[in-house]
Amino acid sequence: MSKIDRRKLLKSGAAAASVPFVLPRIAIAQADNRPTITVAVQKVANSNTLEVLREQSNVGARIFYSIYEGLIDQDYQGNLEMKPGVATSWRRIDDKTVELKLRQGVKFHNGDTMTAEDVVYTFGPERMFGRGGAAEPGRTLFTQAGGGQGKEPPPEIAAVAKRCWPQLDRIEIVDKETVRFHNKTPDVTTEGRIARMVSEIISRRGYEEAGSWLEWAQKPIATGPYKVQEFKADRHLILASHDEYWGGRPPIKELRFVEVPETASRINGLLSGQFDFACDIPPDQIATVEKNPRFEVQGGLIGNHRILCFDRQHPAMVDPRVRRAMTHAIDRQAIVETLWLGRTRVPAGLQWEYYGPMFVADWKVPEYDPKLAQKLLKEAGYKGDPIPFRVLNNYYTNQVSTAQIVTEMWKAVGLNVQIQMRENWQQIFDKSTQRGVRDWSNSAPFNDPVSSLVNQHGPQGQQQQIGEWTNAEFNTLSEQLETSTDRERRKAVFKRMLEIAEREDPGYTLLHQNCTFTAKRKDIQWKAAQAFQMDFRARNFQMPKA
Numbered sequence: 129m130s131k132i133d134r135r136k137l138l139k140s141g142a143a144a145a146s147v148p149f150v151l152p153r154i155a156i157a158q159a160d161n162r163p164t165i166t167v168a169v170q171k172v173a174n175s176n177t178l179e180v181l182r183e184q185s186n187v188g189a190r191i192f193y194s195i196y197e198g199l200i201d202q203d204y205q206g207n208l209e210m211k212p213g214v215a216t217s218w219r220r221i222d223d224k225t226v227e228l229k230l231r232q233g234v235k236f237h238n239g240d241t242m243t244a245e246d247v248v249y250t251f252g253p254e255r256m257f258g259r260g261g262a263a264e265p266g267r268t269l270f271t272q273a274g275g276g277q278g279k280e281p282p283p284e285i286a287a288v289a290k291r292c293w294p295q296l297d298r299i300e301i302v303d304k305e306t307v308r309f310h311n312k313t314p315d316v317t318t319e320g321r322i323a324r325m326v327s328e329i330i331s332r333r334g335y336e337e338a339g340s341w342l343e344w345a346q347k348p349i350a351t352g353p354y355k356v357q358e359f360k361a362d363r364h365l366i367l368a369s370h371d372e373y374w375g376g377r378p379p380i381k382e383l384r385f386v387e388v389p390e391t392a393s394r395i396n397g398l399l400s401g402q403f404d405f406a407c408d409i410p411p412d413q414i415a416t417v418e419k420n421p422r423f424e425v426q427g428g429l430i431g432n433h434r435i436l437c438f439d440r441q442h443p444a445m446v447d448p449r450v451r452r453a454m455t456h457a458i459d460r461q462a463i464v465e466t467l468w469l470g471r472t473r474v475p476a477g478l479q480w481e482y483y484g485p486m487f488v489a490d491w492k493v494p495e496y497d498p499k500l501a502q503k504l505l506k507e508a509g510y511k512g513d514p515i516p517f518r519v520l521n522n523y524y525t526n527q528v529s530t531a532q533i534v535t536e537m538w539k540a541v542g543l544n545v546q547i548q549m550r551e552n553w554q555q556i557f558d559k560s561t562q563r564g565v566r567d568w569s570n571s572a573p574f575n576d577p578v579s580s581l582v583n584q585h586g587p588q589g590q591q592q593q594i595g596e597w598t599n600a601e602f603n604t605l606s607e608q609l610e611t612s613t614d615r616e617r618r619k620a621v622f623k624r625m626l627e628i629a630e631r632e633d634p635g636y637t638l639l640h641q642n643c644t645f646t647a648k649r650k651d652i653q654w655k656a657a658q659a660f661q662m663d664f665r666a667r668n669f670q671m672p673k674a
Contacts, residue, residue: 162369162381163671165664168394168403171523172387174553176361177345180328181256181285186432186569186660189325190407191385193661194367196328196350199228199247200319204657205668208431208482208575210323214242214351214374218322223314223613226322230305235372236331237355244301249332251299258286281341291588292326294610313611316618320574353378353665363387379669389522398423398647408525409645411469417647426656427645429472431480432571434524434639436534439563439596444515449508451634453501454565455494457541458534464640467526467533475641477626482575485615488623493638494631501541515545515564518556527567530639557594569642571660577622582606585635597635602628
């Protein structure tokens with residue numbers, strides 16, 4: 129097979145710019161000199177809600193860090209280590225129990241003071257787990273606005289809660305300043321689960337007094353530095369300063385996230401002064417921004433990998449050798465060098481170095497081997513049956529270009545993969561028509577493989593919930609990884625799970641580690657995170673002095 133022309137790869141996937149919807153800047157008399165800051169984003173939210181249990185997404189993580197807070201925070205500008213949030217400290221009681229001291233004087237957006245009762249309610253059946261339990265297997269998540277018109281949350285809320293907290297027993301109020309998380313089984317990751325996006329504390333009164341679940345979900349009441357002022361799905365989110373914030377008065381009076389789908393429009397809006405920040409900048413546009421000395425681009429590698437998920441229910445993909453062939457047909461380094469200009473890398477499987485002792489250093493993704501791919505397809509008896517590949521329009525940076533390149537690589541070994549453009553996640557997951565391959569990404573919200581491999585691909589994970597892929601041994605090992613306290617045993621189990629899901633019976637394959645690049649005004653002091661989260665607290669934002 130001839131080597132793929134990388135110059136041609138660079139030319140694929142170019143998109144035309146369009147004129148975005150832009151919020152007008154209106155001069156408003158203010159009692160202080162704090163600014164209004166506008167952030168141009170590719171997408172504000174995937175659903176029409178701001179409920180973390182519903183909007184479990186990369187774009188949700190970006191906005192939620194200004195609205196919500198958990199008991200334990202993470203140092204996103206540093207080394208991602210855990211640090212105090214609305215709890216000041218925590219300690220292990222035993223393998224099943226973690227005790228936390230609550231920060232005193234924390235105010236919710238409605239002016240109420242946070243209490244231990246709010247913490248218990250946050251994780252209770254009314255809000256999180258649901259009185260009816262988790263959603264039935266096979267139910268599609270990432271749905272659009274449908275449920276939640278009444279007081280009961282949609283059933284997918286409980287499915288997400290069960291995935292993130294599979295064995296939570298109860299939360300005990302020790303005293304007004306102390307709570308204990310009790311697990312049904314041993315769990316060395318409890319602290320990470322408390323810190324991850326899904327465990328943010330909400331106001332019990334705010335939740336109960338909302339007219340409906342949907343009303344709550346569009347204007348949640350939490351403890352973050354900014355509170356929801358106006359949310360228009362597919363248009364914008366306007367946040368106002370929460371002046372009673374326990375961490376000090378926020379530095380921004382009004383924080384606006386405006387949806388601008390086209391990259392060129394975000395960049396042009398930044399350069400013209402319409403926006404102060406522009407997110408999701410492709411590497412080949414960084415130089416364009418930085419030609420103007422008033423602007424800069426920040427960002428780099430984050431705790432997220434771009435992956436492709438396989439639906440083994442497709443007749444052509446039942447045989448694992450076909451899926452294995454797909455993994456060996458991809459020249460990942462070519463994608464890194466062409467579309468990402470070498471600014472990212474091919475990772476060592478679905479893991480990150482910040483796993484520490486749990487990181488499997490001798491693991492790697494399937495090698496680029498077109499001859500092996502062709503051999504596997506011949507052994508499997510693949511006859512060129514079409515395989516659908518569902519793709520969104522650049523929800524991920526370089527998404528369409530990547531899909532086009534990968535499809536050409538598959539074509540080169542004899543795979544008949546056909547791109548199907550879709551408008552939203554509901555259409556991506558829809559199983560009324562035959563599914564084959566889909567684009568996705570996988571994050572590690574805390575420093576253990578259960579946060580990524582088990583959370584998204586295990587028995588409670590989304591891939592199995594929607595009926596794409598399952599493996600009995602993998603599921604048994606998932607339970608062991610979640611409950612064992614023996615580090616060496618856990619590491620061996622993790623490695624075996626990688627062998628199953630990435631090589632023997634592929635449920636997914638990795639493309640590259642993800643990067644985020646944010647263009648901004650150079651005069652604003654602000655540092656990008658090693659994650660999708662954007663921090664606009666006083667510790668990470670300062671306007672130039674007059």
